[in-house]
Amino acid sequence: MITSLNMHIGERADVIMCTDQTPGYYPMEMTYDYACSLTPGHFIPPGFHPVSSCHFNAFLRYSGLKPWPLGPRVPSSPSGTGGGASPKPVHGVPFDLTNPGDWNKTSPVKNEPLPAEPDVSFTVALGLRGPLYSKPEDDPMQHGRWYMDIDGRRHSWEKPLTPALHTKNKCGTNGAPILNIPENATTVEIVLNNLSPTAHNIHMHGMLFQVVNMANFEWCNVNRTSCFLMPKQLNPCPQKNRQFSDNNHTGGIEDLYWGCAYDPVEDKKTENLKTPLLKDSFQLWQRSWAVIRFQATFPGIWQFHCKKNFTLC
Numbered sequence: 001m002i003t004s005l006n007m008h009i010g011e012r013a014d015v016i017m018c019t020d021q022t023p024g025y026y027p028m029e030m031t032y033d034y035a036c037s038l039t040p041g042h043f044i045p046p047g048f049h050p051v052s053s054c055h056f057n058a059f060l061r062y063s064g065l066k067p068w069p070l071g072p073r074v075p076s077s078p079s080g081t082g083g084g085a086s087p088k089p090v091h092g093v094p095f096d097l098t099n100p101g102d103w104n105k106t107s108p109v110k111n112e113p114l115p116a117e118p119d120v121s122f123t124v125a126l127g128l129r130g131p132l133y134s135k136p137e138d139d140p141m142q143h144g145r146w147y148m149d150i151d152g153r154r155h156s157w158e159k160p161l162t163p164a165l166h167t168k169n170k171c172g173t174n175g176a177p178i179l180n181i182p183e184n185a186t187t188v189e190i191v192l193n194n195l196s197p198t199a200h201n202i203h204m205h206g207m208l209f210q211v212v213n214m215a216n217f218e219w220c221n222v223n224r225t226s227c228f229l230m231p232k233q234l235n236p237c238p239q240k241n242r243q244f245s246d247n248n249h250t251g252g253i254e255d256l257y258w259g260c261a262y263d264p265v266e267d268k269k270t271e272n273l274k275t276p277l278l279k280d281s282f283q284l285w286q287r288s289w290a291v292i293r294f295q296a297t298f299p300g301i302w303q304f305h306c307k308k309n310f311t312l313c
Contacts, residue, residue: 001092024082107275127245195259
């Protein structure tokens with residue numbers, strides 16, 4: 001039983017409620033927590049605009065209600081009416097998908113523990129490749145390009161010259177970031193390092209994946225607005241795990257683009273191979289990392305992407 005659910009961009013959830021209370025209009029409150037730091041009284045980062053509120057309201061209505069005045073009044077404020085004016089207390093715990101610690105509060109209905117080691121593992125970095133735009137005559141789409149790539153190439157997406165489905169990525173893909181999954185591999189692991197100050201919604205087409213590990217960086221989770229503006233001088237990440245988005249960073253604003261990468265020795269101890277959540281989308285937090293696994297049992301060409309496309313083959 002849960003009392004509240006917090007999730008982020010691109011995530012979805014189905015909930016089952018026990019509607020055994022007195023009929024009426026029951027208020028629902030939704031909060032966009034990122035926007036709460038942009039309400040009056042907070043520091044507004046450059047490039048952002050203040051918002052009047054980060055709360056949104058809706059109602060659950062029992063069907064078959066008699067019209068007012070024989071039944072409850074239609075709400076004219078966020079307060080409920082009828083039985084919803086004084087709902088019974090609920091019991092349970094909050095479930096926050098933005099808090100890594102909460103990912104262990106639940107498990108899939110149908111669960112099969114994962115093997116200790118995957119058949120194959122890839123490391124993917126997300127970030128921004130410089131230089132940034134500085135002159136009015138700079139050609140569009142040539143600077144400050146987001147990438148999602150492997151092997152440290154920091155390569156931005158370019159459309160393949162030949163569809164990968166036609167060639168099995170043997171030729172004509174123009175250096176596009178495509179993961180070649182070995183045909184004898186079943187359990188595939190991907191380590192995702194977010195080397196940027198912004199969160200990314202990660203989505204996989206065609207199949208589900210399991211989030212077996214993720215960073216729990218309290219220094220970034222407590223105040224993500226401050227984390228967005230954190231310069232390298234305040235970097236709390238261990239020196240060996242620090243990585244810049246752009247290996248050619250020049251010491252300007254590009255120095256804000258860095259992440260605390262996954263440490264295969266230190267971080268493996270926190271992985272969950274017994275009851276990891278099954279997802280097709282999740283939020284990879286800024287300057288953070290996560291480890292996912294999926295079962296490569298659906299042959300084909302599948303998109304795996306955030307802001308830019310990335311392909312599984």
